Amino acid sequence: MNTSTLAIKVSGISKSYGSVKALDNISLDVRRGEIFGLIGPDGAGKTTLFKILVTLLNADSGLAQVDGLDVQKDYKKIRSRVGYMPGKFSLYPDLTIRENMEFFASLFGVTVEQNYDLVAPIYSQIEKFSNRRAGRLSGGMKQKLALSCALIHKPSVLFLDEPTTGVDAVSRSEFWDMLFNLKEQGLSILVSTPYMDEASRCDRIALINNGHVLDIDTPQNMVDNYDAPLYGVKCDNMYEMLKKLRKVESIANCYTTGEYHHIVASKEFDVERLIQDLTDNGLKNIELKAVIPDIEDVFIKLLSNEQQ
C-alpha cells in the first residue's frame, strides 16, 4: 500500500519497560482523514503507543511512520507536523488562556490570528474567559483549551491521548462533535479512550488489551460480527444472581454492565429453564431480554476467546 494514503502506519511495534511488556508486536494503519480510536482499559499500552508515535519514546523493535515519515529517523520533521494532547492536562496552570494559546502558537512559529479559523469553533467557546488562568478552568474548558493549543499550528495528524478522561458527559459529547468537525476539514485523528461507549463515534477502532491488538474494524462491523446470543437479565438481588448464573453450564460468560447482567449464551441455552431456575433459588422480579451487543460486549468476548 502506498504510504502516502496513510496518516499513520504501525507494523510490529514492541516496547518493554524492564520485564513488563507494554506493547507486543502491534500493527495498525490509520487512513488519512479518519478518526481512529484506540479502545482499551488502563494499562493496555495506549499511552506508550502514543509516545512512540509522537517520537517521545523509541520502540524496541518494529517500524512506525507518521505522515509518511519514520518515527526514529525523521523525528524532528514529525514533531512540527503533528498535534499532541497528552492524557494529563499539560498546559501552564499559572498562565491565562490567552497566554497559553500565544505561547503554543509561537512554539510553532505561527500566531493565534493566522490559524484562528481552524480553532475558532472550539476556542470561541472559551475566549470570553481569555484572561482567566488555565489552572482555574473546569475540566471541560481545560480540555477545549488543550485541544485549541494542539491545533493552533494546523497539524496534519492529531494525537489525542484519553482526551475525555475526567470530563463530564455533556462536554464529552461536545468534544466528539468537535473532532467530527476537524475530521471534515481533512485532519487525521488518532484518539484513545477507556470508554467503550465512545467507540461508536470513531470511523474505525482497534481494541487493545495487555499490549496487543484484539481486533481492528469499524465499530459497526464489530458489532455485526458478534455471533453469540446475548441476553440481559436483572432481578432484586443482582449479586446473588451473578453467583448463580456463573454456575449455569449453558452460559458461556456473564458479567455486570450497568442495569443488567449480560449473559453470553451457548447453544443449549434455554431461557424458560433459566428463569425457572432463578425463581427456585428465591430471586424475585426477574426480567430477561435479548440485547443488541455493543463494543463493550465485543471487547469482553474477544478477551474471553483469547483466554480459552
Added chain:
Amino acid sequence: MKNQFLQFVKKETLHILRDSRTMLIALLMPVAQILLFGFAVSTEINNINVAVVVPQWCEGVRQSVERLSANPYITYKGDIAPDEIDQNLRSGNVDAIVVFTHDFEKIMNEWRRNGVSKSAMQFIMDASNTNIAQAGTGYLTNILASDVMAASSMVETHMLFNPQLKSAFNFVPGIMGMIFILICALLTSVSIVREKETGTMDVLLVSPVRPLRIILAKMVPYFGLSCINLTTILLLARFVLGIPMGSNLWIVILVSLVYLALALSLGLLVSTIAKKQVVALLISAAVMLLPIVMLSGMLFPIENMPSVLQPLSAIVPARWYIDAMRKLLIQGASFPLILKDFLILIIMTILLLAVALKKFNDKLE
C-alpha cells in the same frame, strides 16, 4: 525565531512573577542573610567571664585585676578560693581563671632587677568551647602578660585589611557563593524538572523548537534575578556593612557573572538527572549546598581541614569564587592575583555545561 525565543523568556518570567512566594524568598533571602550574618551571627568573642585566684594581694596583683575588670572584652567575676576553681569551671560560671602566685611581688621585682623570669601567673581555660578558649588566652595574654613582660615583648602584630576582625567581612563572600548556587542552580533545576513532572515538557518536545532553546530561555530570567541579587548584596556590603571593596568593582562583577553561568550549568545538569521536583531539590540541597557550607572555606578554613578533605574542597566551585571575592572585596586585590580562581571557575563552567548538554535528551528516556 527571535520572537519565539522572546516568547519563551516572557513565559518563564511570568512563571516567576506569578509564583510570588518563591520570588519574594529569592529576593529577600540575600538581604536577610547579609543582615543576619552581618549583625546577629558573630564569631567575634567579646564577653569572656574571668575569675581570679589571689593567695596574697599586693600592688602588682591589684593593678592586674583592675586592668582585667576595666577591659570591655572581659567580664570580671571576682576572686575565688583555689578549691573553688574546678566547681566554677564545671558550672560554666566562668570561662577562664587567672591564678596569681603567692610571691607575685617578689618575682616581678626580681625580673625588673635581674631580668630573671619565672612563672608569675597561670591561666586555666575552659576549653570545651575551643573558640572561646583560644580567643580568651589571646585576650588575657595581651592584657596581663604583655604588660608584665613588656620589655621582653619583641613581636608586634598588625591585622591588615580587617583590623577589627569583623566576621561580617568574612561572611559576605561566603553568602554570595551560596546564594547564587541556590537561586541559579536550585531554582533553575526545579523549574526544568517541573515541566517534566507536569508533562508540559512532552508537549514542548513535540514541536519544532530545539530543546537547547527551551533550556536557554529558562535560564535568562533566573540569570536576571541573580543579577538583581548581586546588586543588592554589593550595595548592602558597601553601605550597611562598610566593606571597603577596593576599586575593582568591574572585576567583582565579571567573576560573579562567570560564577552565575557556572551555577546555571550545575542546575541544568541536576535537571537532566532528576525526574521529580523533590529529587532536584534534594540533589541541590545535599550535593551542592552542604559542600558549599562545609568545604568551601565559607565557615571553616580549608587549611584546618583533614588532609583527605582538602583536595575534595578543590572541586567545590564555591571555594574558588569565595576565595576570589575575599581577595577582591576585602584585600582590594588586583586582577592578576585572582587569575587562578578566575581560570578555574571558567574551566569548571565549560566542563559542567559540556556534560549537561551531552546528557540532555530530547526523548523521554
